[in-house]
Amino acid sequence: MLLFVEQTLNGLQFGLLLFLLAAGLTLVFGIMDLVNLAHGSFYMLGAYFAATFTALTGHFIGGVVLALIATLMVGMAVEVIAIRRLYGRDHLDHVLGTFGLLLFFNELVRLIWGPAGMNLTLPSWLNTSIELMPGVYYSMYRLSIIVVALVVALVLYLVVMRTRIGMLIRAGASNREMIGALGINIKLLFTFVFGAGAALAGLAGLMQAAILTAQIGMGENILILAFVVIIIGGIGSIRGAFIASILVGLIDTVGRAFLSDVLKLFLSNAAASTAGPALSSMLIYLVMAVILVMRPEGLFPAASK
Amino acid sequence: MKKTLLTAGAILALAMSPAAAQNKTVKIGFVSTFSGPTAVIGNDMRNSFELALDHLGRKMGGLPVEVIYEDDGQKPDVGKQKTEKLIESDKVDFIVGYIWSNVLLASLKPVIDSKTMMVIANAGPHQVAGELCSPYVFSTSWQNDQTPQAVGEYMNQKGVKTVYLIGPNYAAGKDMLQGVASTFKGKVVGQDLTRWPDQLDFSTELSKARAAKPDAIFVFYPGAAGVQFLNQYVQAGLKGQIPLYTAFTIDELSLPRQKDLALGVPGAQEWVNDLPNDANKKFVADYITKYKTRPSFYGAQSYDAANLINSAVMAVKGDLSKKDAMRDEMRKANYKSVRGPYKYGNNHVPIQNFYLQEAVKNDKGELVLKTVATIVKDSQDRFHSKCPMKW
Numbered sequence: 001m002l003l004f005v006e007q008t009l010n011g012l013q014f015g016l017l018l019f020l021l022a023a024g025l026t027l028v029f030g031i032m033d034l035v036n037l038a039h040g041s042f043y044m045l046g047a048y049f050a051a052t053f054t055a056l057t058g059h060f061i062g063g064v065v066l067a068l069i070a071t072l073m074v075g076m077a078v079e080v081i082a083i084r085r086l087y088g089r090d091h092l093d094h095v096l097g098t099f100g101l102l103l104f105f106n107e108l109v110r111l112i113w114g115p116a117g118m119n120l121t122l123p124s125w126l127n128t129s130i131e132l133m134p135g136v137y138y139s140m141y142r143l144s145i146i147v148v149a150l151v152v153a154l155v156l157y158l159v160v161m162r163t164r165i166g167m168l169i170r171a172g173a174s175n176r177e178m179i180g181a182l183g184i185n186i187k188l189l190f191t192f193v194f195g196a197g198a199a200l201a202g203l204a205g206l207m208q209a210a211i212l213t214a215q216i217g218m219g220e221n222i223l224i225l226a227f228v229v230i231i232i233g234g235i236g237s238i239r240g241a242f243i244a245s246i247l248v249g250l251i252d253t254v255g256r257a258f259l260s261d262v263l264k265l266f267l268s269n270a271a272a273s274t275a276g277p278a279l280s281s282m283l284i285y286l287v288m289a290v291i292l293v294m295r296p297e298g299l300f301p302a303a304s305k
Numbered sequence: 306m307k308k309t310l311l312t313a314g315a316i317l318a319l320a321m322s323p324a325a326a327q328n329k330t331v332k333i334g335f336v337s338t339f340s341g342p343t344a345v346i347g348n349d350m351r352n353s354f355e356l357a358l359d360h361l362g363r364k365m366g367g368l369p370v371e372v373i374y375e376d377d378g379q380k381p382d383v384g385k386q387k388t389e390k391l392i393e394s395d396k397v398d399f400i401v402g403y404i405w406s407n408v409l410l411a412s413l414k415p416v417i418d419s420k421t422m423m424v425i426a427n428a429g430p431h432q433v434a435g436e437l438c439s440p441y442v443f444s445t446s447w448q449n450d451q452t453p454q455a456v457g458e459y460m461n462q463k464g465v466k467t468v469y470l471i472g473p474n475y476a477a478g479k480d481m482l483q484g485v486a487s488t489f490k491g492k493v494v495g496q497d498l499t500r501w502p503d504q505l506d507f508s509t510e511l512s513k514a515r516a517a518k519p520d521a522i523f524v525f526y527p528g529a530a531g532v533q534f535l536n537q538y539v540q541a542g543l544k545g546q547i548p549l550y551t552a553f554t555i556d557e558l559s560l561p562r563q564k565d566l567a568l569g570v571p572g573a574q575e576w577v578n579d580l581p582n583d584a585n586k587k588f589v590a591d592y593i594t595k596y597k598t599r600p601s602f603y604g605a606q607s608y609d610a611a612n613l614i615n616s617a618v619m620a621v622k623g624d625l626s627k628k629d630a631m632r633d634e635m636r637k638a639n640y641k642s643v644r645g646p647y648k649y650g651n652n653h654v655p656i657q658n659f660y661l662q663e664a665v666k667n668d669k670g671e672l673v674l675k676t677v678a679t680i681v682k683d684s685q686d687r688f689h690s691k692c693p694m695k696w
Contacts, residue, residue, distance in 0.1 A: 003516035010508040115344045117529055119562050122540075129542025137515070139540045142508065211540070212505045212533050213562070215342045221503045256509040260497070273498055277474045281500050 002135050007257045008250070013142045015249020016149035020204035021222060022229040022241040023156060024197030030236020031173045032190055034083065035091050037098040039201055039226070040219020041105035046071045046202025047209035047218065048109060051118040060123045067206050068199055075198020079191045087190075106216050115216065120209040145207050152203065153242055160238055169193060173236055225252075228284060232291050234298030244299060248284055255280030331370045331618055331625065334391030336384060336402040336412065337426075339376040343502075343528040345558050346404055346603050347376070350426060352596050353604030354401070356588070357611030359595075366618035373397065379404075379502060381411035388412035392419050398625045399424065401610050404527075404603065406430040406449060406476035413437060422617070422631060424610040427603055429654070430476045435691030438652040441628065443635050445609040445642075447575055448654050448686030449477050450484030453552045455573035455659035455680045456523060457488030460550055462680075465521045466491040468550075469514040471534075472525040473501035481525040481552055487687065494519050505533050511541045519547060527553045532562045539566050555664060557601040560672050567664040567672065575655070576605040576644045577662050577676040584641035599673070605643045616640040636696060648683075652692035656685045 025039050049070045054063030078101065086097050122141060129137045160166040168189060171179045180186040205219070212218065229248050233240025260276030267275065291299065335354060337347035351374055363370055373395055377384035384403070391397045392415055400416055400423045403409040409428040416423050417439045425433070425444040434448040460468065470485060470493060472478035478498055486493050495517045497510040514522050522543070526534045531554035538549060544566075551572040560567055578589055578599060588608055592600040600608075613635055620634035621627040636649050647657040661677040 003512060006512040006516070007509060010512060013508070014506065115340070115342075117342050117562075119532070119536075127540060129540070137542050139508075139537075139542065141540050211537060213529060213536070215529065217341065253509050256499075257513060273496060274474065274479070277498050277500050281504075 003257075005132075005136050006138060007253055009138055009142070009146070010257075011250035011253030012246060013146050013249070014253060015246035016146055016153070017204050017208060018222070018225055018229055018249055019153060019242055019245035020149055020200050020207075021226040022233070022245055023153075023238055024200040025223075025226050026230040026233070026236055026238065026241045027169070027193055028197045029230065031169060031176075031193055032087060034086065035094040035098065036083075036197075037095060037223070038078070038101035038105065039098075039197070040223035041102050042071055042075055042198040042201035043205035043208075043219040043222065044109060044214070044216070045074060045105065046199075046205030047120070047214035048113055048118060049202070050206035050209055051120040051214045052113075054120060060126070064206060068202060071202030071205075072195045072199040075202075076191050076195035078198070079194035083194060084187075084190075102220075109216050113214075117213050117215040118209075119213050120206070122210050126210075141210060148203075148207065152200070156200075156238060165189075165192075225284070228288050230298075232288055232298055234301040237298070237300045240298055240300030247287075251284055251287055252280070255283040259283070329368070331365045331368050331399070331614075331623075332395065332397045333370065333372045333614070334388070334395060334397035334400045334402075335372055335374045336377055336387055336391070336400065336408075337374070338379045338404055339374065340378055343379055343404070346528055346601075349558060349601050349604045350402060350404070350607040353588075353592065353600055353608040354611050356592055356595060357608045357615075360587075360591070361611070361615055365615045366621070366623040368618065368623045377403075377405070377408050379408070381405075381407045384408035385411040385415070389415045392416065392421050398422065399614050401607070401614070402426055403428045406480065409433065410476055413442075416442065420628065422614075422628060424613055426606045426610045428477065429480070429686075431480050431686075431688045434652050434654045434686045435688035436693075438692035438694050440632055440694060443613065443649070443653040444655065445613055446606045446655075447657070448688060449480030450487065450688075451684050451686050452573050452575070452659060453481045453484035453523070453525065454488045454687075455661075455684065456550050456552050456571075457485040459571065459573065459661055459680050460485075460521060460523070461488070461490050465489075465550075467494045467519040468492075468521045468523050469494055469517050469519040469547075470496035470523050471507070471510050471514065472496075472498060473504075473530070474498035475501045477527075478525060482523075485523050485552075491520070502530070505530060507534055507537050508541070511537060511543060515541070515543060515547070521548050521550055523550045523552075524554055525552045528559070531555065531559045535563050535566050535570070555662075555674070556603075557599045557674060558603070560664060560674065563664075564672065568666075570664065571677075572662050573659045573680055574602050574662050574674075575657050575659055576602045577660055577674050579673075579676055580644060580660075582641075582643070582645045585643040585645075588643045609640075609642050609644070612640040612642070613638070650685050650689045651694050651696060652686070652689045653694075654686050654689065656683050658682050659684055 049067035233244030263272035375387035617631035
């Protein structure tokens, strides 16, 4: 039972982290109709920036804020310099162009920071565990990831649903010519949305950096999962991304935690402990396949499509 | 008289020429990981190999040495492809390296089929020590199980009664966990094999380990994953609760990033920086002078590999076609190993000591690994009886 509580928290933490990544991805895809394979690069940059700035300033929160600003700036710069040229083209060109960016950023990070990777050192008040209820200890840092991601999700929801900018974003997602014709500076709006998406990815990356260390190519593995999330959730839908992220996070964790034990009921111990991890990594894709068969548009398709 | 001399000269020239023509250089193919997060390991292996060549005057048995380095990218299929290329188009005389057991297993067939002389400088899957052993394949490292077996012995000495095992789901991970279990006298209360190499978040496994309430956790995560595991173990608050025992998780390459978290976490190794023999002192001192950092056990094994090959080339005076004579020489381990003298078992895996190592602060305040005790003397791997080779 205690284990179950802890594993649920683990799943929630991983799911919320995925949400930060998926939210940016789905915003950019839904509004600009752009397939962005370089999204994972912002995740990586966020991690490296945070590790560098906290080391330079010697202050954790300050370093994190600087890293977020830096990722936002890089995101907007990339939009102006490279992404802007891709809007009129088809999806295959998007894939090729952004894949090139991904390779470019990996090499750039290798040049600047070297191949070994970097650690983000946590302050001592985050680097401990707390007793949530009798017998249930949980990492303070992972708990703070859950809180931060929930707050960001709420703010994002309010911005998109309750503000003028959010209204424009939603309108842009449904019909971008019309919103341009209404006299809105669509170019600026797109630059802003792209930068915000990059900053969200950067936030996910910098929070993960303290757990996994910043590494070249760290965005690629998790980007695949983020794509799975937006496909399950429905492309362009923030609400869909939120629910699908938590679903994927929980399935992944529960699979890793309990699948081997379940398999041991009808397989030998050795076979179960080998097959368990292999099967649990496939579990998410199986769930995706089932959902797509039943709802080809995803769980919460955006109204515009 | 003149005619006889001429004939003799011609015969002599004929007899000499094939050897002279074949062996202008000793060509060595070196397969390791030079890209991605584990490239630091490959670089350390390359640096140590180059240092060994410097010490040998970049010659073996009078022949200049040419080394071709190939990057396996930590992927079995790439490793196999690079190995085939080295054998078929570069026609190397020796093939060396291999960090990862799964990469080695994938690359083994072309090596054995072509009877290329091979020196494995790290990976030690049980298959190569057992049924897949070959007259031309040698190791300067160990069989995977040996190091964790030593850790298992050490846990017995410390009175550990129950243990939880965590490692990656690939050839070496499975060997390691079985290795501990084979010598540990208490009970294994649970084990986890994680997706390798892309799963780096161990929250699920750490939670399961905590819930199982063992006396100790044993973990095997080489390279960057070891840094991440140790970080998360501390963040989960397990550091004061359940002691950690490791194999290959804390080494000279990961230590600068694990920092104080590594203090007091025991591990086992066949080589440590401070082993008190002359060959090792020279290796460590010159490595630090040349590369401004300390070598790791990966490097020590590569350094030994170069010297083992040199002993074979010297024994045949540069005639690399005499493979059987080279093999017979290598079986004697007739060179100054940086781990001290060792013997070869019938399967060409070293019979050697394993030491308890711990991270400590030296007088300059730097973190270094220190030999604390000898856990096992003359350890032989438990798969040698499955190898049909006898000599």
